[in-house]
Every structure is written in structure tokens, then in C-alpha cells.
Amino acid sequence: MSQLLRKPENKMIAEGVTLIHEVTKENSELVYVGFKMLDLEPQAVYEEALTDLELCIVAVTGKISVTDGQESYEEIGTRESVFARIPTDSVYVSHHKTVQITANTKARVALCYAPSDQALPTKLIKASDNGVEHRGQYNNQRLVHNILPDSDPSANSLLVVEVFTEAANWSSYPPHKHDQDNLPDESFLEESYYHEIDPQQGFIFQRVYTDDRSLDETMAVEHGDVVLVPKGYHPVGVPDGYASYYLNVMAGPTRIWKFHNDPDHEWIIHRP
Secondary structure, eight states: OOOSSEEOOOOETTTTEEEEEEEEESSSOSSSOOOEEEOTTTEEEEEOOSSSSEEEEEEEEOOOOOOOOOOOEEOOOOOOSSSGOOOEEEEOSSSSSSEEEEEEEEEEEEEEEEEOSOOOOEEEEEEGSSSSEEEEOOOOOOEEEEEEEEEEESSOOOOEEEEEEEETTTSTTTEEEEEETTTHHHHHHHHEEEEEEETTTTTTEEEOOOTSSSSEEEEETTTTTTEEEEEOOOOOOTTTTTTEEEEEEEEEOOOOOOEEEEEETTTGGOOO
């Protein structure tokens, strides 16, 4: 069984609250990135006291209300399905705060964590604040929603992004990596991928590999799975007939995204 591919847990942890995924430094190779995915029934409440971690709460689907005891945001969230292909609302919360999330409707909520050593203001990241961009060409095209990019100083460590890849396209491609603390050329960032697929019975492929192939895994990824990327290149391929969504969380010692393309495949981006 792959150590990088995580199947949904679907574990009830409170009334109306189901834990779909939980990734921590205790149960994975990741040191900087933490991740939870929760399903909340209407009116269900989830509460968590943060220690030395900052948190980005993403209203993946449905509507939620969020408070840290001082700042409150009501009825946030914009879509019933990620495949509406529109940005959603998120909330950034710094370390040593207690957050409470209430579901106004049935909701799926992502909790994205990274180390934090500086107190920052709690902030609503509106859907309209997301930077939306189209990347790639030929069969290497995807739609990107930048929730917490490195150009936004709202976080200490976290980088959060959504990516949509249509049928018969590749993303995170040509294969690139960011596993060396070698600025300004490359930054060290761990990464997690939470995947959804439309229609849900589909699958996509994700490979994670290093130059020396000491790590080399190719995974058939199904709806709701998580893939962990502690290091290495990590391309995603989407078969014909299906569309792919993934939510990326990245973090490392320096909050900047500088990647290095696999030199064997970099020629692809230089085609006329």
C-alpha cells in the first residue's frame, strides 16, 4: 500500500461532524503541512484550539459560519459542487486561537495547517479575492484559484490553491518539484493534494518521483483521495471523459513558491 495515497476515513468525531481526512506530522512524512477534511451536517459545530499552527479554513462546498471568538463571518461559501468552477470563501486564522465552524447547510470544509510563529489578524478571504488564472497550453491546461498565494502576506507559512483540469489534460506539468532550499532558484515546500473527480466514479493518475528514483510512485487516485508530496516531481494526468479538481496545501521554511522543472521534460513548454 502506498504511503503517499490516503483513502477517506469517514469517521464520526462529533454529532453531525465526519472526519474525511487527517494528515499530521505524527501520521505522515510531512513536517510543515497539515490537513483535515470534514463533512458537516446542517447546524453541526466543529471547534478546535490551535497551538503553534496557523489555519486556512476553505468552504469547499456548502455554507458555513466561522468565529475565532473575536472575528465572525456568517454564511460564507459559494457553491454546492467544486465543479461549478467558481472560487469559494476561506478564512485565515493565526496560531493560539480557538476556531468554531458552524454548518449553515450540509458542508464540506478543508482545514489547512502550517507552522506559525507570528500572530497575524484573522481574515476573511472572499471568493472575489481569489486570483483566477489559466495556465498551460495544448493538453496541459488548467484553471487555478489562488486562495493564499505567496504574493499575499496574510499568512506565515501557508500557501493554498485550487486547480481544475479538464478531460485529457495534464497539470502540475511538465513535472516540477520544490524540495530544495536553494533560493532564488528553488524553495523547499511540502505539499498535499485533495482530489475530487467528475463524474465521481472516475480516476486520475498522479506520479511522485525524485531524480534518483529513490521515491517513485504512480497512483490511481479516486474521488475524495489525498496524495502527499514530501519531495519530488508530482504530475497529474486526467483521462478522457472526466474532470479533475484538487486543493493544494503547501508550506516550508520559507513562504515562497519557486519550482524546478524536470529537465527531461522542460522542452514541452518551449514548443512553438
